[in-house]
Amino acid sequence: MSESMRERPAVSQQFGNAVVSDGSRLFQGIVQGDLHLNLVIPFSRDRDFVERNVILDQVHNLCSQPGSRTALVGFGGVGKSQIAIEYAYRIRDQSPETWIFWVHASSAARYEQSFRDIADFLKLPGRRNPQNNIFRLLYNWLRGEASGKWVLILDNIDNASFLLQNPADRSDRQEYDSDDQTQSQPLFSYLPVCQHGSILLTTRSKEEALKLVERRDIIVPLVRALEYMPLAIVQATAYILQKAPRYSVQQYLEKFQQSDRKKATLLDYEGGQLRRDREAKNSIMITWQISFDRIRQIRPSAADLLSLMSFCDRHGIPESLLRASDEKEVGSEPGPQQQGPALDELDSDEESTDHESQSNSSDDDQFENDISALRDYSFISLSEDRETFEMHSLVQLATRRWLEAKGQQEKWKSEFICKLNAQLPTGEYENWEICRTLLPHTIAAAAQRPKDAVSLLEWAAILYKAAWYLKNIGRVTEAQILAEDAMRYRIKILGHTNEGSLNAMQILGSAEKLLIKVMEGRKTKLGVDHQDTLTSMANLALIYREQGRLEEAEKLQVQVTGTCKTKLGADHPSTLMSMANLTSTYRDQGRWEEAEKLDMQVIEIRKTKLGRDHPDTLTSMANLASTFWGQGQWKEAEKVFIQVMELSKTKLGADHPSTLTIKANLASTYREQGRWEEAENLGKQVMETRKTNMANLASIYRVVEIRKTKFGVDHPSTLKIMASLASTYRNQGRWEEAEKLQVQVMEISKTKVGSDHVDTLTHMNNLGEAERIFEQVMETRKTKLGTSHPDTLTSMANLASAFWKQGRWEEAEKLEYPTG
Secondary structure, three states: OOHHHHOOOOHHHHOOOOEOOOOOEOEEOOOOOOOOOOEEEOOOOOOOOOOOHHHHHHHHHHHOOOOOEEEEEOOOOOOHHHHHHHHHHHHHHHOOOOEEEEEEOOOHHHHHHHHHHHHHHHOOOOOOOOOOOHHHHHHHHHHOHHHOOEEEEEEOOOOOHHHHOOHHHOOOOOOOOOOHHHHHOOHHHHOOOOOOEEEEEEEOOHHHHHHHOOOHHHHHHHHHHOOOOHHHHHHHHHHHHHHOOOOOHHHHHHHHHHOHHHHHHHHOOOOOOOOOOOOOOOOHHHHHHHHHHHHHHHOHHHHHHHHHHOOOOOOOEEHHHHHOOOOOOOOOOOOHHHOOOOHHHOOHHHOOHHHHHHOOOOHHHHHHHHHHHHHHOOOEEEOOOOOEEEEOHHHHHHHHHHHHHOOOHHHHHHHHHHHHHHHOOOOOHHHHHHHHHHHHHHHHHHOOOOOOHHHHHHHHHHHHHHHHHHHHOOOHHHHHHHHHHHHHHHHHHHOOOOHHHHHHHHHHOOOHHHHHHHHHHHHHHHOOOOHHHHHHHHHHHHHHHHOOOHHHHHHHHHHHHHHHHHHHOOOOHHHHHHHHHHHHHHHHOOOHHHHHHHHHHHHHHHHHHOOOOOHHHHHHHHHHHHHHHHOOOHHHHHHHHHHHHHHHHHHOOOOOHHHHHHHHHHHHHHHHOOOHHHHHHHHHHHHHHHHHHOOOHHHHHHHHHHHHHHHOOOOHHHHHHHHHHHHHHHHOOOHHHHHHHHHHHHHHHHHHHOOOOHHHHHHHHHOOOHHHHHHHHHHHHHHHHOOOOHHHHHHHHHHHHHHHHOOOHHHHHHHHOOOO
16 A cells, blocks of 8 residues: 555554654554544543533534534534544444544635645645645545545634635745645635545534535525436536535536526536546536437437427417317417418428338327437426326436437527417416416426527517406416517517507507507507407407596497497407496496496306306306495395305305405495494404415516526526516515515616616606606706707607506506697
8 A cells, every 4th residue: 555545654654753843742542542543633532521412413414424514513612622523433433444534624724734734734745845735745645545534623613714715815825835736726616526525514603504514405496406416416527526615516506507598508518527428428417419400310309309399388288289270270369470471381391201121100109210210318207197298307408408409499489489379378267278278388488489580470469368367366467478479579579550559459458558559450450340449449448448538438338338348249258348348437437337237148148158167157156246335235245245145155256356356345345234243253354365475476487597698697588587486575565575676676677787788667657766766867858959859759668667667547648648
């Protein structure tokens, strides 16, 4: 055995009990008891040590894990060092072959001297050469497997800065530190992580401990983010160790979660001490891409299927979506996808001869064979329901990266969007089950905007239909985000007056100016009595009603109802909807008998046509209950509210906004009857449900994370959904969280586009600051440029937009339509 590995000092040295340079005694073994050559510790065992078996067992369990770093943290005088000493002797008793080294770590000088003393004890070659790096010498010895097992105890690390700084930056650097390696690497980097060694440190500071010991609650999320893929975990470990100690698990995790591009960069890394064949690739991305090339060669159709699946949400991928033709399905939204060239003309030059070998197989056989091939390669798996498929997220990422390298990413993104649009129906109640199944894939599509105009229209159609569904199930915030994106890109490609653009505008339906534009566009394009024009008129009437302009609302609603009855029939859904809207206006005007009469008509027709538990029927019944309530008919109102509440719980769910509204109305009915306890109980239920489930936060979180991953945290799409999440927090009364998130959005926007950009000002508006700034800018421009200058008008429009968002309709109208 070589001297650098494990040369044993002479027995006489073991009992020499020499005094080392820092004044401590180096006990090379045990003064009393059996001979032991591997214990390098300047303290004898405390025979009066008070047993602390729970802590010692915890230390033993943690330190026994290969490559572990464990910290004992506590106030001065609580016995940290004594526990470490006792642990050292217990290891000596249990495992005599294990080396145990003690390092004084209270200062850089004592730390360095401890390393020198250990090097002297081990008689490491070159230790006396002042040009050699003593830390590197001991590091190399500790890392070598031939050295055997070891435990390194770092005592009293109350200030870890000297370990983390570059030696060249330290004021106490010794003359011997002339080695370039020493000057460029912190001392902490010379503490190896290996399977045959562990490190125990004592400190008063948890903060200092966390600098040197990775927290388990950080490591677990990283392993989870890597989805427990062994090669990915080993690769991440190699990357972190290569850059340690200036790079931590936390930093790796944060970088990994920033975007797909950052994630792919990390997973492309090759290096470290991976125990693989020298010709095998250590990069998980390269490893998988070799497999992709292989499957492309032997079964091109399976590679095509994998390419398509890489753009889906990774869970619950339905066979119907993968098999979908590119033709428009029944129930899909009319119009926009029919503009421009047919979708099957896209990339038609590449549909290929590679598949000729399978031309004799039926489509079913080919699909099943493709699925089997992908499962054999472990690219996909069956879900628990055995009806859908799942795909590892890192496989998805690697597949898309491979497609990008081959110049095929846009082709397969467009294919996915086309198939999803063909499968996704509109958001009527009858289609809810299909919409629910496809919603995760719709959200995935929303984060993958295509480049070509035809696919962009397909993408906008998906967003519109998803917004329709989300709005109907009560997830209004998400619906608004998707509808805004759909509207923006439809207008960009088709113009303001195209029917697809108007559809997207209509679903937003929150501003009078926007609805007037939709209505006038439809009047010009479709005619006054067209069903879509009537819908726009009905929506504008609702805005007038919200503003208290009841006569204007009634006038429009009477016109719409009359035209619908004539053109569509008395029992047509649009006719019934217009009658229900007119009923609400009558109710607001206190015209109870007229409201009740219309309510009854609508309910009876809807019960016959749609069924008693259809959401539209329930809405009509709730309206009738409100009419009873307005007339003081509490018992009648209570009876109907209870019926509607129970049906709504079953049909829509207990936490659906409509169910909660009905429950709140029932509570109000109890209160009017003096039934205080029942009213209070129901009111509390509504409040708690809204606190925990308002606007379906889990899905908004998902959209936030997807947009962060796909676009980066500073992308406008990411900032928009983050702002919407902040708005949801405000609606729940979670003011601190709302403000914290909104400030973050505002600061990122300031950095990205400037403090005076309209997006930044809009985010500031959410904090209550934009309005003041808009007013200040507007007044300054009026003075400097005049009221008719384009910049002044822009400022007035910005302030008006802020008023619209706050529901301050009259102030907005005054700015947009000034009278003098």
